[in-house]
Amino acid sequence: xxxxxxxxxxxxxxxxxxxxxxxxxxxxxxxxxxxxxxxxxxxxxxxxxxxxxxxxxxxxxxxxxxxxxxxxxxxxxxxxxxxxxxxxxxxxxxxxxxxxxxxxxxxxxxxxxx
Amino acid sequence: xxxxxxxxxxxxxxxxxxxxxxxxxxxxxxxxxxxxxxxxxxxxxxxxxxxxxxxxxxxxxxxxxxxxxxxxxxxxxxxxxxxxxxxxxxxxxxxxxxxxxxxxxxxxxxxx
Numbered sequence: 001x002x003x004x005x006x007x008x009x010x011x012x013x014x015x016x017x018x019x020x021x022x023x024x025x026x027x028x029x030x031x032x033x034x035x036x037x038x039x040x041x042x043x044x045x046x047x048x049x050x051x052x053x054x055x056x057x058x059x060x061x062x063x064x065x066x067x068x069x070x071x072x073x074x075x076x077x078x079x080x081x082x083x084x085x086x087x088x089x090x091x092x093x094x095x096x097x098x099x100x101x102x103x104x105x106x107x108x109x110x111x112x113x114x
Numbered sequence: 115x116x117x118x119x120x121x122x123x124x125x126x127x128x129x130x131x132x133x134x135x136x137x138x139x140x141x142x143x144x145x146x147x148x149x150x151x152x153x154x155x156x157x158x159x160x161x162x163x164x165x166x167x168x169x170x171x172x173x174x175x176x177x178x179x180x181x182x183x184x185x186x187x188x189x190x191x192x193x194x195x196x197x198x199x200x201x202x203x204x205x206x207x208x209x210x211x212x213x214x215x216x217x218x219x220x221x222x223x224x225x226x
Contacts, residue, residue, distance in 0.1 A: 031212050043216040056211040102147045107156035
């Protein structure tokens with residue numbers, strides 16, 4: 001069964017550093033997403049991406065964050081100048097055009113900012 | 115209450131028993147989805163029910179949707195220890211783009 005692949009599985013970074021989280025969505029999916037889950041809290045929407053541009057973003061997704069699809073397969077989330085409160089599990093997901101079958105999520109990247 | 119609240123927050127049952135989890139939401143939706151998350155792991159899509167559907171089955175899972183009450187339930191029959199996980203409902207809101215709004219989750223523990 002097709003999978004969404006995320007790397008790394010765990011990233012530890014110093015406060016103020018930049019991190020790039022990587023994802024390989026399912027090849028025939030057209031919509032891509034990033035979500036995050038702070039420990040013990042809800043899964044929160046960050047951003048959706050379609051046709052090489054952001055289609056929607058949440059209030060969380062401020063200027064500190066950016067997304068990119070640098071080639072035909074990768075989808076990245078960049079977090080500039082990380083803060084302690086950015087520590088969370090970050091999930092990438094992809095879906096078919098109509099979201100008629102639900103999302104496929106990756107296994108996540110656990111980001112720890114120290 | 116917030117969009118996508120599940121109850122109970124935690125549920126502990128014996129293997130072989132049925133587990134029922136409920137989800138309430140506040141807005142109009144295109145569909146409602148249920149996901150499972152094992153501790154510290156990714157989210158696995160279980161089942162999707164569209165707003166014009168009332169009940170759906172998949173293996174040991176049964177989902178109901180009542181749009182008049184803005185609520186859904188997930189029933190897992192003949193539970194197994196391997197069903198131990200957190201279960202989340204997520205709504206695809208009408209006019210909400212293509213994003214999902216997740217609930218608070220129910221932690222299910224199935225004991226041998």
